[in-house]
Amino acid sequence: xxxxxxxxxNHNIFTWESLGDIKKGRGDLGEEMPVLVYRLMQYTMLxxxxxxxxNETANEHFRKAGYLAGTEFAKHVLDLNVDFDTFLARLQARxxxxxxxxxxxxxxxxxxxxxxxxxxxxxxxxxxxxTSETVCYYDEGFVAGILEVYTxxxxxxxxxxxxxxxxxxxxxxxxxx
Numbered sequence: 195x196x197x198x199x200x201x202x203x204n205h206n207i208f209t210w211e212s213l214g215d216i217k218k219g220r221g222d223l224g225e226e227m228p229v230l231v232y233r234l235m236q237y238t239m240l241x242x243x244x245x246x247x248x249n250e251t252a253n254e255h256f257r258k259a260g261y262l263a264g265t266e267f268a269k270h271v272l273d274l275n276v277d278f279d280t281f282l283a284r285l286q287a288r289x290x291x292x293x294x295x296x297x298x299x300x301x302x303x304x305x306x307x308x309x310x311x312x313x314x315x316x317x318x319x320x321x322x323x324x325t326s327e328t329v330c331y332y333d334e335g336f337v338a339g340i341l342e343v344y345t346x347x348x349x350x351x352x353x354x355x356x357x358x359x360x361x362x363x364x365x366x367x368x369x370x371x
Contacts, residue, residue: 208262210270226293229317236318236332253331260332264339274344278302281344293317300365307347307370311337312355312363319357319364328356330364337366345370 205212216225243252268274271288272281286297295313302309314320318330330353338351348371355365 208266210266229293232317256331257335257338260335260337261339262335263332264336264341265343266339267336268340268343272340272344285340289313295320295364307345307349307368309341309368310354310365311368312365314363316357316364322358324360325358326360327358328353328364329358330356330366333364334366337368341368347371 240252240256243255246252247255273284274281276284282297282299289295289297295316298312298314300310300312313333316330316333318333322329334351334353338349341347341349341351349368350371351366351368353364354367355361355363357364
């Protein structure tokens, strides 16, 4: 008889704990994996969702998933009790450390809260073929979730430049809704 106590977890509902103990579970392989594998999962999932529900709905679902990831990332990985400049510097360091991308703030309007950020070497699209479109819907949600958790204000974040439309960085504009 198996003496292992089984937890009842619904894997279709995300919690931070459902990420598990990666170090324990991947003792030989470690925590890192090639970007190719991440993109293989991302782009095949987006393909299936687009075929089933159409591009606009699929993109919105990716944005929502990114938002959930961003809110949880902010709550569990970032220090939310620091001033804005310190928060941004630590966010930059974490994104680089985790090899998500290299974040830079281009502009921030203290009066309106509008922000323009760039991400170079973006996990989602740097190096993909040019298709004359923006493709980082997940990242839009991810950034919006992080900004909302830190500021307490709901942000709408849209990509305005992308590797896929010929730029060498992804540029995002966030505005308070």
